Amino acid sequence: MILDKFKLTDQVAIVTGVATGLGKAMAIGLAEAGADIVGVYNSHAPEDVQQKIEATGRKFLGIQANLITIEPIKGIVAKTVETFGKINILVNNAGIIRRAPSLEFTEKDWDDVMNVNLKSVFFLSQAVANQFVKQGTGGKIISIASLLAFQGGILIPPYTSSKSGIRGLTQLLANEWARHNINVNAIAPGYMITDNTAPLRSDPVRNKAILERIPAGHWGDPEELQGAVVFLASAASNYMNGFTLAVDGGWLGR
Numbered sequence: 664m665i666l667d668k669f670k671l672t673d674q675v676a677i678v679t680g681v682a683t684g685l686g687k688a689m690a691i692g693l694a695e696a697g698a699d700i701v702g703v704y705n706s707h708a709p710e711d712v713q714q715k716i717e718a719t720g721r722k723f724l725g726i727q728a729n730l731i732t733i734e735p736i737k738g739i740v741a742k743t744v745e746t747f748g749k750i751n752i753l754v755n756n757a758g759i760i761r762r763a764p765s766l767e768f769t770e771k772d773w774d775d776v777m778n779v780n781l782k783s784v785f786f787l788s789q790a791v792a793n794q795f796v797k798q799g800t801g802g803k804i805i806s807i808a809s810l811l812a813f814q815g816g817i818l819i820p821p822y823t824s825s826k827s828g829i830r831g832l833t834q835l836l837a838n839e840w841a842r843h844n845i846n847v848n849a850i851a852p853g854y855m856i857t858d859n860t861a862p863l864r865s866d867p868v869r870n871k872a873i874l875e876r877i878p879a880g881h882w883g884d885p886e887e888l889q890g891a892v893v894f895l896a897s898a899a900s901n902y903m904n905g906f907t908l909a910v911d912g913g914w915l916g917r
């Protein structure tokens with residue numbers, strides 16, 4: 664039955680950046696579809712996310728980790744396997760943005776963005792894929808890209824580079840790992856209402872320009888990503904590999 668293929672019953676999903684915004688909504692969506700969640704957070708413990716996930720009847724394990732370096736990655740995988748015995752799904756969602764003109768952009772801001780948004784995505788994917796191979800089960804890796812994987816944008820040089828990098832890396836990893844039954848795909852959210860985009864909404868000029876450009880006529884709600892992430896995490900997408908799926912109110916089609 665096709666609807667059964669969307670179910671994630673007893674799957675184990677790691678979601679980074681689980682405390683806020685898109686990560687929080689996607690973790691709750693994955694739990695509602697049947698998965699236990701390992702939520703990686705940076706600063707404050709995501710007690711509200713844990714409560715919502717446990718209310719679905721699924722388990723939640725929080726792991727504090729700063730992904731600006733790759734040092735915590737081995738521990739994330741080890742703790743997940745120690746607790747749940749396996750991993751089935753990885754959602755690389757944690758990300759940062761720094762805005763400044765390219766003529767003035769600093770090396771520190773460049774490195775911080777690339778480290779969190781791209782370097783950690785690669786090395787966490789590598790560690791989880793090695794676990795998938797060890798298990799002999801295959802698995803699903805979903806990375807959160809952006810419209811900036813397809814367009815330039817302004818004032819965000821490493822962000823655009825990192826998100827284009829995710830799109831390319833997704834293709835490469837899908838090529839290399841398909842033979843292990845690993846699906847590697849990405850999601851390109853449009854302009855969604857989260858902390859990340861708050862400065863754009865509070866700038867009347869940019870807010871107006873963005874709204875006028877979205878065919879759907881409104882900013883995205885984080886919950887509007889749940890369908891795409893559950894689909895890419897599930898058996899319903901088994902023949903999809905290396906693709907970046909836009910969930911953007913029609914932005915890229917315009």
Ligand SMILES: NC(=O)c1ccc[n+]([C@@H]2O[C@H](COP(=O)([O-])OP(=O)(O)OC[C@H]3O[C@@H](n4cnc5c(N)ncnc54)[C@H](O)[C@@H]3O)[C@@H](O)[C@H]2O)c1
Pocket residue numbers: 679680681682683684685686703704705706728729730731756757758759779807808809810851852853854855856857858859860
């Ligand atoms: N909001 C949008 O419109 C939009 C659109 C496209 C893509 N994205 C991407 O979605 C992802 C989630 O962003 P969001 O919009 O929910 O914003 P957000 O700021 O609420 O979420 C980012 C999350 O990443 C975590 N994080 C940041 N630095 C970290 C670090 N060093 N180590 C571990 N975790 C860290 C934060 O704690 C936070 O929970 C990001 O990758 C972002 O680039 C957002």
Ligand SMILES: O=C(O)C(=O)C[C@H](O)[C@H](O)CO
Pocket residue numbers: 760762808809810811816817819851852853854855859860863
């Ligand atoms: O263009 C900007 O300044 C953004 O903030 C981009 C958004 O965060 C998002 O990635 C658009 O998909």
